[in-house]
Amino acid sequence: MSDVLILGYGPAGVSASLYALRAGLDVQLVGKDSGALGKAHLIQNYYGLEKPLTGEELLQVGKKQALDLGAKIAEDEVTDLMFNGSEFVATGLNGEYHGKVCIMATGAARKKQPLPGMAEMEGHGVSYCAVCDAFFYRQKNVAVMGSGEYALHETMELLNVVNSVTLLTNGVPLTANFPENVKVVDRKLKGLTGEGSFKGVVFDDDSTAEFDGLFVALGSANATDLALKAGAAFDQGKLVLDEDLQTTIPGLYAAGDCTGGILQVSVAVGEGARAAMAAIKYLRENR
Ligand SMILES: Cc1cc2nc3c(=O)[nH]c(=O)nc-3n(C[C@H](O)[C@H](O)[C@H](O)COP(=O)(O)OP(=O)(O)OC[C@H]3O[C@@H](n4cnc5c(N)ncnc54)[C@H](O)[C@@H]3O)c2cc1C
Missing domain, CATH: 3.50.50.60 (FAD/NAD(P)-binding domain)
Structure with a gap:
């Protein structure tokens, strides 16, 4: 040491x-x-x-x-x-x-808030720390926003606790190897859904997907x-x-x-x- x-x-x-x-x-x-x-x-x-x-x-x-x-x-x-x-x-x-x-x-x-409304939803479905908050999402379906080693680290932490993890890369190429049980969605994101608390994401073609929580793990x-x-x-x-x-x-x-x-x-x-x-x-x- x-x-x-x-x-x-x-x-x-x-x-x-x-x-x-x-x-x-x-x-x-x-x-x-x-x-x-x-x-x-x-x-x-x-x-x-x-x-x-x-x-x-x-x-x-x-x-x-x-x-x-x-x-x-x-x-x-x-x-x-x-x-x-x-x-x-x-x-x-x-x-x-x-x-x-x-x-x-x-x-x-x-800057780790690339989508409008993200800052306001922190603590209300949007988290920046898997080890701190994974427990609140036991058996739930969550998304991780990111594409690299840090997103992988957060994903692995979550997989011990949650039901499923979907990786939202927001169009950024993957730079880490994610396990097969993680669904990777590489479409661009446009926004979040939910009034005050997070309900899901909006893709650039206006289609939506619902999640119980979103963990932001962009960059390192x-x-x-x-x-x-x-x-x-x-x-x-x-x-x-x-x-x-x-x-x-x-x-x-x-x-x-x-x-x-x-x-x-x-x-x-x-x-x-x-x-x-x-x-x-x-x-x-x-x-
Ligand atoms: C284009 C540009 C021009 C600039 N011009 C000037 C200038 O003319 N004069 C001036 O005084 N200042 C200038 N600056 C600002 C200056 O570079 C910074 O203020 C200074 O480098 C800050 O030092 P730092 O040690 O805090 O951070 P950085 O220099 O950013 O160093 C951060 C360190 O942390 C490491 N790190 C980060 N995350 C992790 C992680 N997860 N794991 C391991 N390591 C990690 C990085 O690898 C790096 O070693 C400029 C900055 C830029 C971007």
């Missing part, structure tokens, strides 16, 4: 790792790709750059810095996070990662999804964080674009440092 488990190796995650490593802690970083930074054409407004770097170049410099100080870096997509009473366990496609504390630095959450799990699974509190849809960027679960922090606000490298680096320093203090006091 590592002392500090960091999800995401963008500026926030790597910055956090540098503080933890220099405090003599054992650090595990897990990231799935180059995140927002990898998409930045040229970074010109970050302190100390002799010449502008591409986002990808800056990312590689950061990862090397962490590696040189002794970080373990895994390339993996995390689909689940839990706290088992003594450690945080992140489940990835390739294995499990353990930490005494965990810093979520998974970048900005992509972000900090909000993972915090939900770990049991952290939310207030009006926002993750509750204290001044140390700690969630309501002691030892679980968030940093960088995933906390919202100004989405810039300098802010992500600063938040990574803040979360790491708080985590170091927490570990020293709770060892």
Whole structure:
């Protein structure tokens, strides 16, 4: 088990790792790709750059810095996070990662409400967390919206409890292998049915299909999804964080674009440092 488990190796995650490593802690970083930074054409407004770097170049410099100080870096997509009473366990496609504390630095959450009315139906038939809500749909027929590994993870969680799962890909090609007992519908979606609570979906040809519940699992799990699974509190849809960027679960922090606000490298680096320093203090006091 590592002392500090960091999800995401963008500026926030790597910055956090540098503080933890220099405090003599054992650090595990897990990231799935180059995140927002990898998409930045040229970074010109970050302190100390002799010449502008591409986002990808800056990312590689950061990862090397962490590696040189002794970080373990895994390339993996995390689909689940839990706290088992003594450690945080992140489940990835390739294995499990353990930490005494965990810093979520998974970048900005992509918009996960692609259909009108979806936000209003959250908690009324629309869910973003299978492990949290599957129980409410025992023996019922539910749909999962998504097409990749994260949707597969949510589907497998649901199959233990519900009667049937239909996968709604909304026209997006499948990137994971779903079991044969999952019906895959690849038609485009136009909307939801139900007044205030979810009843079903409307396809682009105006035909409809009814389900007891809809689980949204688009793209990959972000900090909000993972915090939900770990049991952290939310207030009006926002993750509750204290001044140390700690969630309501002691030892679980968030940093960088995933906390919202100004989405810039300098802010992500600063938040990574803040979360790491708080985590170091927490570990020293709770060892
Ligand atoms: C096109 C573009 C241009 C930009 N230009 C600038 C600029 O000029 N100046 C500037 O300061 N900022 C710029 N930004 C913003 C900047 O890139 C971000 O603010 C910064 O990268 C945020 O860092 P982060 O570590 O919070 O998140 P990211 O850089 O997004 O890193 C997130 C990390 O989390 C990982 N991750 C996410 N989900 C999972 C999962 N489920 N499992 C495992 N790993 C996961 C990703 O693989 C990645 O490693 C730009 C952004 C974009 C998109």
